[in-house]
Amino acid sequence: MLSTFKARTISVVFGPGACLTTGEKAKELGITKALCFHGKGIKKAGIADKIINSLKKAGIEVLDSDASKSDTPDIVVNEVAALAKEAGVNGIVAVGGGSTLDAAKAINVLMGNEPPINKYFGFQITKAGVPLILIPTTSGTGSEVTSVAVVTDTTNNTKNGVINAATTADLAIVDPELTLGMSPELTAISGIDAFSHAVEAYTSKRMNPMSDVLAEKTISLILENLPLAIANGSDLAIRTKMSFAALLGGTAFSDATVHLGHSIAHTLGAAYNLAHGIGCAAALPPVVEFVAAAIPEKVKDLGKLMGLTDLEKLSNEDLGKKVADSIRQFCHKVGIPSLSTLGIDESSLADLVPTVLADNCTTNSIIKPTEEQVLSLLKSAYRS
Template identity: 30%
Template structure:
């Protein structure tokens, strides 16, 4: 059995941003708060969205204080800004940080709970303000998920918050918003999407619906990621990556992520490494360690990505998969933690805490091979260099 959850309305393709007023009107919404970051405000993207809305007779307000890896403090500031106005929905405009912030603001607008009370295993399912997701990075899949991640700066913990209240009502997926995205961000977010798809497929909570979305995402992301990194204006590649990110988000939201994500969040919290990049640092070593417990599943991933063909054994296909993951990290200049500049002594000191935080998130329990704290510590050591 599987319980499937999706946004109520999705508009996908070039130019769909212009349909935002129509999408809001379908839901009877007219007083949006836009939640975004300073770059979106300075780049002209926010102004474009505001112009589209005001031309339709709407009067949006915009909070532009979203920070990377959103913190409790930044979310509280956005919530206070919302309460100064009269809003009937929250629009998350930008990358995963903007959409994740918008999700929590929408929930806190309806229920004034501390964010620490919302973290998993707590489930927040009761309806909150409607959420509208407009991704500009084609990576996190947050536009299709019922999860959000907020950092507690006091403890350096990335808190996973879950429930139907965080699932966007509307998603606008206009790949033209990604055409100016730089190669580094393209690489990091693209690998993030790939990890979503692979982990959803090998997860212990996988189901036929999530499998179909995950395999489609892999077929879209793997060949097109290098093309978009090499040529940011490659429209077919950008379109494929945005659709792949959406399907990867649908896959893991209706199955789960696993060990890579469980280990990745503490790296981001303690060392301020972007989420996609920390996933990429871990993906090859965690895949190699996990694969013996689900060889046919990982082999199917390799075949879907075009890395292996049907004539090869599962063992051979998985070997090719691990090699390809190492190779794409090299091709896309993904640094190891050592090359990133993290101090070895601080890394070693924090490994026990990071392992405990990874386990506490629950994600490693969904992995085909379930680790204990010592095995996670060993994988962190292996990933170091």
């Protein structure tokens, strides 16, 4: 059987203390004046100054911007890119969660192309930007190794994205020490996001032998270490394993892609202003149950990774249910709330069906869902 996959890599500096190499690595990339992009919380936590000091120590001039926000609006991307161009920066260093790293990728699109960023939504080809260094402070999105730049499209009041050469980092610096300050809630939400990346990559239409290996390791690492990271967030060895898991999960879905779980999570997140990981936790169990009809062997392997036994004689339907229940239990175990407890009106779910179907990730589902099936998935996600 033939397989098609990408064996692409992004250079990574990984491990506790890695962020202290930022200046030296930026210099190697030829950066002499860097935009250091982050949010106010990262500044307050002292992390931005750590990065800025490293850059300055290497003789690099810094334009400091704390304008990053959660689900960064396109307006911020356009404004910061204009400032960076005016200042003549020749490199971008972004430090923060997924929103910050994605926004930095979008800013880099505008370093080589005319504004606004909205012109490039929908994956149009753009020219390369400047060298880009991404430094995550959570263990979840894997944004440091993906080419996806999602920002808030304020014209259409939705999230929109750009994927191309300018939205891929030249270097990811993954320093688990930067994740030590995450609260148990953020640890859980970001960890389940990474878990969803791996499970969806493992069950996507574009799954392949390379992404399977990455996804399997991600799933095992998260099952073992996420509960420990929540219980003891100051354990650097556990944080290191979670940082690695997020990076592996990001690499897995860079090629194999996520699918219906993320279509639903994106839609729920926008409709009810939910944290991304909460939407992922709600959507993943019914989606796994749904695809069991098409890829029972894969769902069986997933069940085994989850520690389940006696899967051999189950019907596809029962297999899907059993593995979905196991995922649901894991999400509850790490403290992710069910949508039904968040004051969401169940009858409003029907309005979301067209948005789920229109989401780009839906095309990666191994089963093309009907409207009725999407509604059923949404209802099941509500009760996860």
